[in-house]
Amino acid sequence: xxxxxxxxxxxxxxxxxxxxxxxxxxxxxxxxxxxxxxxxxxxxxxxxxxxxxxxxxxxxxxxxxxxxxxxxxxxxxxxxxxxxxxxxxxxxxxxxxxxxxxxxxxxxxxxxxxxxxxxxxxxxxxxxxxxxxxxxxxxxxxxxxxxxxxxxxxxxxxxxxxxxxxxxxxxxxxxxxxxxxxxxxxxxxxxxxxxxxxxxxxxxxxxxxxxxxxxxxxxxxxxxxxxxxxxxxxxxxxxxxxxxxxxxxxxxxxxxxxxxxxxxxxxxxxxxxxxxxxxxxxxxxxxxxxxxxxxxxxxxxxxxxxxxxxxxxxxxxxxxxxxxxxxxxxxxxxxxxxxxxxxxxxxxxxxxxxxxxxxx
Amino acid sequence: xxxxxxxxxxxxxxxxxxxxxxxxxxxxxxxxxxxxxxxxxxxxxxxxxxxxxxxxxxxxxxxxxxxxxxxxxxx
Numbered sequence: 001x002x003x004x005x006x007x008x009x010x011x012x013x014x015x016x017x018x019x020x021x022x023x024x025x026x027x028x029x030x031x032x033x034x035x036x037x038x039x040x041x042x043x044x045x046x047x048x049x050x051x052x053x054x055x056x057x058x059x060x061x062x063x064x065x066x067x068x069x070x071x072x073x074x075x076x077x078x079x080x081x082x083x084x085x086x087x088x089x090x091x092x093x094x095x096x097x098x099x100x101x102x103x104x105x106x107x108x109x110x111x112x113x114x115x116x117x118x119x120x121x122x123x124x125x126x127x128x129x130x131x132x133x134x135x136x137x138x139x140x141x142x143x144x145x146x147x148x149x150x151x152x153x154x155x156x157x158x159x160x161x162x163x164x165x166x167x168x169x170x171x172x173x174x175x176x177x178x179x180x181x182x183x184x185x186x187x188x189x190x191x192x193x194x195x196x197x198x199x200x201x202x203x204x205x206x207x208x209x210x211x212x213x214x215x216x217x218x219x220x221x222x223x224x225x226x227x228x229x230x231x232x233x234x235x236x237x238x239x240x241x242x243x244x245x246x247x248x249x250x251x252x253x254x255x256x257x258x259x260x261x262x263x264x265x266x267x268x269x270x271x272x273x274x275x276x277x278x279x280x281x282x283x284x285x286x287x288x289x290x291x292x293x294x295x296x297x298x299x300x301x302x303x304x305x306x307x308x309x310x311x312x313x314x315x316x317x318x319x320x321x322x323x324x325x326x327x328x329x330x331x332x333x334x335x336x337x338x339x340x341x342x343x344x345x346x347x348x349x350x351x352x353x354x355x356x357x358x359x360x
Numbered sequence: 361x362x363x364x365x366x367x368x369x370x371x372x373x374x375x376x377x378x379x380x381x382x383x384x385x386x387x388x389x390x391x392x393x394x395x396x397x398x399x400x401x402x403x404x405x406x407x408x409x410x411x412x413x414x415x416x417x418x419x420x421x422x423x424x425x426x427x428x429x430x431x432x433x434x435x
Contacts, residue, residue, distance in 0.1 A: 075401055145372030207402055219376060220383055278374030
């Protein structure tokens with residue numbers, strides 16, 4: 001995809017990220033995969049943190065938008081089998097890290113674009129985590145190959161997304177809706193869904209990825225994906241200026257805490273875990289829509305991680321990171337390092353000229 | 361698998377492994393050309409970008425959802 005399209009899609013994502021706040025979403029949280037998957041876990045009653053329960057239609061939109069455009073562009077390829085179970089647990093750890101920081105890498109950019117300097121600390125941690133991931137990639141880290149699967153496999157995640165949309169609309173008694181707290185701040189349903197669909201379509205086409213941007217830069221010196229992330233910043237910052245949302249500083253930022261160490265560590269976990277997965281939480285969600293069942297497992301791991309984080313008091317809040325969350329963060333780092341070493345093995349050998357190389 | 365022969369098979373590998381494997385070969389040098397097979401359009405685009413940045417000629421051809429890529433040294 002061209003640089004211009006990538007930058008355009010980043011710009012659109014940045015604009016949507018602020019417009020959705022304007023339309024009712026929580027502060028600096030117009031779009032956030034981690035926060036919204038956490039809210040979905042709450043909406044389904046998988047955790048009972050009353051302040052963060054809502055089946056965010058944006059996430060369903062990401063998946064369905066990606067699904068539809070992939071079908072249309074003949075890129076819907078159902079595949080899987082690249083270490084599905086490890087991917088589930090890496091997704092789980094990524095979510096714990098994101099909920100320690102309070103946001104996925106996309107929300108990190110949106111927070112930065114509104115002057116939240118805690119996100120700058122997070123950015124340093126994020127790059128450090130990606131650096132660690134690059135270390136493993138250079139040592140030959142691989143979760144193995146995915147193989148083509150029958151089409152039915154690729155319909156599960158989009159069906160779940162569709163079911164979530166219907167559940168918001170029907171709102172049966174067993175679905176939770178926050179009355180107060182971040183979960184109660186929501187843009188009108190149709191706006192959320194439309195924005196999610198649009199973002200899913202555009203990100204599927206542009207391959208925008210917040211992890212890929214630093215990874216490719218560190219690994220092969222390729223700044224291509226960086227243009228997308230910079231464009232998110234530019235788009236969000238300009239609208240934040242227009243709406244008067246810019247507030248530079250550490251204290252008093254919306255849905256954020258000032259524990260610098262944990263902001264750093266939280267996004268280190270996300271950076272490392274997402275590098276091992278091959279993409280940021282948004283990218284995983286979009287891949288899950290276009291038939292990548294391994295990414296689907298990572299998505300479900302994030303959902304489980306979110307439920308776990310709130311059931312066991314691990315997630316951060318504006319008050320800070322609880323001790324149990326700090327322990328979970330350290331364990332997540334150790335787990336990801338373990339995965340990194342375990343799956344780093346022999347690299348591909350240089351092929352004999354004209355010969356067919358097979359390995360792994 | 362019918363189709364053309366190839367030197368390197370990066371089918372089914374997650375980002376950025378295909379690019380990394382190609383880069384390793386480019387860095388260590390190879391004779392005249394390198395043929396690669398992938399099943400992902402994204403991988404095809406990424407390898408194309410790498411090849412052009414490194415000053416190699418790049419050609420790709422799709423056959424039944426498989427992409428055959430050819431990198432060659434520009435004279």
